[in-house]
Amino acid sequence: MNADTRDESPAIEVEGLVNRFGDFLVHDGLDLTVRRGEIIGVVGGSGTGKSVLMRSIIGLQTPEAGRIRVLGRNLCGEDAETDLVVRERWGVLFQGGALFSTLTVGENVEVPLKQFYPDLDPAFRAEIARYKVMLTGLPESAVQKYPNELSGGMKKRAGLARALALDPELLFLDEPTAGLDPIGAAKFDRLTRELQETLGLTVFLITHDLDTLYEICDRVAVIADRRIIAVGTIPELIATGHPWIEEYFNGPRGRSAHATHLAGESAA
Numbered sequence: 257m258n259a260d261t262r263d264e265s266p267a268i269e270v271e272g273l274v275n276r277f278g279d280f281l282v283h284d285g286l287d288l289t290v291r292r293g294e295i296i297g298v299v300g301g302s303g304t305g306k307s308v309l310m311r312s313i314i315g316l317q318t319p320e321a322g323r324i325r326v327l328g329r330n331l332c333g334e335d336a337e338t339d340l341v342v343r344e345r346w347g348v349l350f351q352g353g354a355l356f357s358t359l360t361v362g363e364n365v366e367v368p369l370k371q372f373y374p375d376l377d378p379a380f381r382a383e384i385a386r387y388k389v390m391l392t393g394l395p396e397s398a399v400q401k402y403p404n405e406l407s408g409g410m411k412k413r414a415g416l417a418r419a420l421a422l423d424p425e426l427l428f429l430d431e432p433t434a435g436l437d438p439i440g441a442a443k444f445d446r447l448t449r450e451l452q453e454t455l456g457l458t459v460f461l462i463t464h465d466l467d468t469l470y471e472i473c474d475r476v477a478v479i480a481d482r483r484i485i486a487v488g489t490i491p492e493l494i495a496t497g498h499p500w501i502e503e504y505f506n507g508p509r510g511r512s513a514h515a516t517h518l519a520g521e522s523a524a
């Protein structure tokens with residue numbers, strides 16, 4: 257365990273974030289703190305800037321203004337550090353998996369290993385990749401398969417294996433259950449929770465999936481009006497009385513997800 261891991265500072269701190277595309281202001285003074293070791297769900301209407309927020313945090317989008325600290329390092333703002341070693345400490349599962357179609361699953365998982373550890377023995381690198389693939393519940397045979405030979409759920413797992421390649425402390429998941437059937441989605445939720453617990457991960461999870469929010473998120477952050485308007489447990493969010501939050505969680509789908517969650521709790 258290194259010094260930064262023992263550091264008790266939040267996993268992610270975003271302050272005063274501003275993002276704009278032309279005249280379109282996406283974020284205007286957005287603040288968010290993610291605690292170490294939590295699964296935080298990020299929700300909001302379509303186009304409210306959830307993915308742009310994630311892209312800002314992982315350095316794929318340069319904000320117009322604001323400060324971003326990840327695992328105690330300043331990534332953005334006047335005092336930004338240029339040493340980007342922190343990038344090794346997170347893994348990202350993009351929407352759709354974003355796998356390289358011409359590489360096998362194993363080779364896809366090897367990509368970050370090659371990038372960050374170019375001198376690693378190829379056989380050892382392949383062995384790490386195989387282990388990561390199996391960690392996500394895929395059969396060993398999946399290592400040699402190409403993305404177009406996999407189902408949607410398997411592709412997500414393969415993308416997750418690649419996100420775990422560097423033993424990250426922080427995992428970013430952008431709509432991981434989108435496009436999965438309800439059983440596949442529930443399995444993926446359980447996998448996320450198991451990995452978070454066993455590997456001690458902090459998880460930043462963008463989702464529209466109410467079941468995911470109820471089943472595995474410790475807290476939920478809501479984006480509306482270009483900011484995070486509330487962060488908390490689902491009961492805490494509902495208690496804010498904000499009309500969008502009220503409609504989101506107390507609408508038919510929200511009530512159904514809550515009922516499923518309660519049924520699962522009483523069966524356990």
Ligand SMILES: Nc1ncnc2c1ncn2[C@@H]1O[C@H](COP(=O)(O)OP(=O)(O)OP(=O)(O)O)[C@@H](O)[C@H]1O
Nearest residue numbers: 277280282300301302303304305306307308309464
């Ligand atoms: N590179 C870009 N250039 C121009 N506009 C962009 C760019 N990236 C995002 N946007 C716009 O910023 C807004 C926020 O996009 P973003 O993808 O973050 O939304 P989102 O909340 O993740 O939406 P969804 O839930 O539909 O995935 C959208 O209106 C989008 O069209």
